[in-house]
Amino acid sequence: xARITIDPITRIEGHLRIxxxxxxGQVQKAWASGTMWRGIETIMxxxxxxxxWLFAQRFCGVCTTVHAIASVRAVEDALGMEIxxxxxxIRNLILISHALHDHIVHFYHLSALDWVDVTTIPQAxxxxxxxxxxxxxxxxxxxxxxxxxxxxxxxGLLESGQLGIFANGYWGHPAMKLIPEVNxxxxxxxxxxxxxxxxxxxxxxxxxxxxxHIQNLxxxxxxxxxxxxxxxxxxxxxxxxxxxxxxxxxxxxxxxxFPDACAIAGFYPEWFDIGAGVKNYxxxxxxxxxxxxxxFDLPGGTIFDGNIESVRRISGARDDYFRQGVVEDVTHAWxxxxxxxxxxxxxxxxxxxxxxxxxxxxxVKAPRFEGxxxxxxxxxxxxxxxxxxxxxxxxxTDLALARVxxxxxxxxxxxxxxxxxxxxLARAIRAAVxxxxxxxxxxxxxxxxxxxxxxxxxxxxxxxxxxxxVGVHEAxxxxxxxxxxxxxxxxxxxxxxxxxxxxxxxxxxxxxPGPYEAALLNNPVANPEKPLELLRTVHSFDPCMACAIHxxxxxxxxxxxxxxx
Amino acid sequence: VTAAxxxxxxxxxxxxxxxxxxxDGFGPFVIELLRAxxxxxxxxxxxxxxxxxxxxxxxxxxREKVILVDAVGATGYAGELRLYPNEDLQKMSxxxxxxxxxxxxxxxxxxxxxxxCGPREVLLLGVIPESLDLGAGLSAPVRQAASAxxxxxxxxxxxxxxxxxxxxxxxxxxxxxMRKPHxxxxxxxxxxxxxxxxxxxx
Numbered sequence: 001x002a003r004i005t006i007d008p009i010t011r012i013e014g015h016l017r018i019x020x021x022x023x024x025g026q027v028q029k030a031w032a033s034g035t036m037w038r039g040i041e042t043i044m045x046x047x048x049x050x051x052x053w054l055f056a057q058r059f060c061g062v063c064t065t066v067h068a069i070a071s072v073r074a075v076e077d078a079l080g081m082e083i084x085x086x087x088x089x090i091r092n093l094i095l096i097s098h099a100l101h102d103h104i105v106h107f108y109h110l111s112a113l114d115w116v117d118v119t120t121i122p123q124a125x126x127x128x129x130x131x132x133x134x135x136x137x138x139x140x141x142x143x144x145x146x147x148x149x150x151x152x153x154x155x156g157l158l159e160s161g162q163l164g165i166f167a168n169g170y171w172g173h174p175a176m177k178l179i180p181e182v183n184x185x186x187x188x189x190x191x192x193x194x195x196x197x198x199x200x201x202x203x204x205x206x207x208x209x210x211x212x213h214i215q216n217l218x219x220x221x222x223x224x225x226x227x228x229x230x231x232x233x234x235x236x237x238x239x240x241x242x243x244x245x246x247x248x249x250x251x252x253x254x255x256x257x258f259p260d261a262c263a264i265a266g267f268y269p270e271w272f273d274i275g276a277g278v279k280n281y282x283x284x285x286x287x288x289x290x291x292x293x294x295x296f297d298l299p300g301g302t303i304f305d306g307n308i309e310s311v312r313r314i315s316g317a318r319d320d321y322f323r324q325g326v327v328e329d330v331t332h333a334w335x336x337x338x339x340x341x342x343x344x345x346x347x348x349x350x351x352x353x354x355x356x357x358x359x360x361x362x363x364v365k366a367p368r369f370e371g372x373x374x375x376x377x378x379x380x381x382x383x384x385x386x387x388x389x390x391x392x393x394x395x396x397t398d399l400a401l402a403r404v405x406x407x408x409x410x411x412x413x414x415x416x417x418x419x420x421x422x423x424x425l426a427r428a429i430r431a432a433v434x435x436x437x438x439x440x441x442x443x444x445x446x447x448x449x450x451x452x453x454x455x456x457x458x459x460x461x462x463x464x465x466x467x468x469x470v471g472v473h474e475a476x477x478x479x480x481x482x483x484x485x486x487x488x489x490x491x492x493x494x495x496x497x498x499x500x501x502x503x504x505x506x507x508x509x510x511x512x513p514g515p516y517e518a519a520l521l522n523n524p525v526a527n528p529e530k531p532l533e534l535l536r537t538v539h540s541f542d543p544c545m546a547c548a549i550h551x552x553x554x555x556x557x558x559x560x561x562x563x564x565x
Numbered sequence: 566v567t568a569a570x571x572x573x574x575x576x577x578x579x580x581x582x583x584x585x586x587x588x589d590g591f592g593p594f595v596i597e598l599l600r601a602x603x604x605x606x607x608x609x610x611x612x613x614x615x616x617x618x619x620x621x622x623x624x625x626x627x628r629e630k631v632i633l634v635d636a637v638g639a640t641g642y643a644g645e646l647r648l649y650p651n652e653d654l655q656k657m658s659x660x661x662x663x664x665x666x667x668x669x670x671x672x673x674x675x676x677x678x679x680x681x682c683g684p685r686e687v688l689l690l691g692v693i694p695e696s697l698d699l700g701a702g703l704s705a706p707v708r709q710a711a712s713a714x715x716x717x718x719x720x721x722x723x724x725x726x727x728x729x730x731x732x733x734x735x736x737x738x739x740x741x742x743m744r745k746p747h748x749x750x751x752x753x754x755x756x757x758x759x760x761x762x763x764x765x766x767x
């Protein structure tokens with residue numbers, strides 16, 4: 001029996017720690033622990049609700065815009081506000097572009113090297129890599145010359161002995177199975193993706209004024225002044241600048257990322273049988289298309305026990321099914337508390353013990369919906385959209401499953417999506433759906449402005465009486481909700497239930513494990529010293545612990561961060 | 566500064582860190598000090614990037630020179646400033662990637678280098694923090710070090726011939742995150758009386 005601890009210490013503290021007990025090559029029990037105090041919401045108490053989003057945007061440096069949006073939505077919900085259509089479309093374009101950037105980075109730069117062994121690239125035949133690529137897609141960046149150029153770079157790097165970016169890979173691991181040509185092709189796209197993630201982010205910058213912290217939000221709308229004839233505002237030039245950027249990003253998603261994800265999934269079909277974990281799914285509706293946020297371009301709902309037929313729609317943030325359904329349990333988290341609490345009543349009162357296997361072991365609370373742990377993220381998004389007959393989700397999911405089945409030479413059905421590989425594939429499906437919606441929301445914005453509507457803001461009005469609100473956003477990592485109570489124009493409570501809280505949830509009062517913990521059960525581990533398989537399952541969720549600290553460890557104190565006891 | 570102008574600047578001074586976590590907000594605060602105290606030539610961009618993970622690539626690539634300002638974990642006294650050239654950054658070891666924050670500075674530098682668009686010259690200006698506890702504000706020694714760090718950035722740029730001109734009347738740095746929460750009644754703003762359809766600029 002071996003106990004594996006994966007505990008990155010890049011930045012002193014504030015990370016996800018994974019513990020797993022491995023016996024006979026399989027995980028028998030797992031723990032997910034957030035190693036940093038997450039009481040950041042306490043900073044919000046007593047503040048002006050109109051500027052809460054500026055602070056919320058600093059919760060996390062990777063998910064900046066998503067917290068900003070959830071925050072203004074929460075205050076607008078508390079005040080019962082409507083916002084102008086232009087504001088909805090501008091926010092939606094920011095959210096979509098941020099998500100495309102985030103999904104591209106996740107696939108290529110954060111997780112591809114779990115599946116792609118760069119050390120085999122010198123053996124690849126660039127001509128063969130190019131013809132494999134051309135069989136998968138019409139993308140123009142797949143020439144033999146391009147493959148040869150990338151191969152030369154990798155050979156240079158490997159020969160120099162200074163592996164640089166590739167220094168921490170599990171190369172030559174028995175779970176790596178791609179042929180050298182596919183590895184080369186994937187690395188070529190890894191490099192090309194740098195340019196397209198940036199372009200997606202530029203859309204956020206053009207609309208938001210700045211990245212990574214946007215400046216254009218307001219409770220009640222956005223601060224973009226629209227005047228088609230003025231240089232200083234959102235004019236025709238800027239609108240076309242957005243279109244030019246989207247016209248580059250959308251084909252990259254549809255012709256490179258989507259086919260690559262299908263190919264990797266098809267070459268590793270055994271990963272459709274691993275890592276299902278918690279089979280309850282939650283997604284909130286997003287991309288509102290009306291001022292009151294009652295109609296949406298992405299549906300939300302729940303699925304329980306892996307049964308897609310059990311889907312129940314969530315109609316919006318005002319739906320009591322969602323509004324009343326969320327509680328947080330702190331039985332195994334380092335907080336004081338008496339049983340599950342609704343976020344509006346939530347407290348964040350620390351009670352640190354050591355890491356206790358059977359007691360408290362994390363700073364992450366355990367959110368529950370109708371008393372159950374829920375998985376959130378692109379997979380929930382796709383399964384719920386599919387079950388609710390959402391047209392774009394159906395189209396791209398059916399296409400993905402057909403492609404994967406053809407490459408794997410075995411049928412991969414929608415039910416198989418409930419797995420580690422399903423989470424990777426769902427992210428690519430969601431990106432493809434969002435790429436179509438990006439163009440739609442650009443068109444909606446331009447049409448609305450052309451019809452003579454230049455409104456972007458409605459002023460908020462505060463009352464003395466306490467009001468409660470929730471702002472929801474289906475973020476790249478899943479359902480995000482900010483819960484606020486506004487009293488006499490100031491915030492008297494603020495709780496953020498973030499996607500990684502759902503997924504990295506610890507056990508609850510009934511000892512039911514959270515999604516990471518459950519998904520790691522029965523994961524194969526060929527070599528406990530190199531737990532590549534565990535990282536594949538953990539990475540499939542795209543974990544992001546909010547409020548990661550950025551302090552650099554310049555003295556390179558690398559104690560073994562993968563410990564086997 | 567527009568996003569487009571930022572992308573084209575030859576030199577970037579980049580503040581890293583989380584402003585809600587005590588001395589981790591050192592980098593962003595130094596950026597605000599620089600903005601308030603000096604006028605920079607057009608080919609210099611000052612950015613507070615927060616805690617971006619791989620998003621940092623966008624601010625590093627195609628630059629001639631990058632100065633990173635961050636809190637560092639090193640042995641020394643709180644508020645001590647350290648300068649690290651690129652060679653030192655290259656020596657830092659990589660950690661297993663778990664979250665999107667894990668691709669840190671050295672990893673993003675390597676990626677830009679591999680893609681052939683890495684910055685020619687990189688310098689890290691670090692401070693040893695006193696406290697990284699929750700709370701928006703710097704400890705006294707780190708606050709003091711921030712002024713010295715801003716002056717150091719200016720003199721590092723001058724070595725390469727880039728001259729920042731001190732503002733005759735320096736502004737108060739716009740460190741909005743250090744504002745104390747309101748405890749009293751919310752003041753009514755003039756804009757609340759009428760709905761203009763356009764938001765007030767704050």
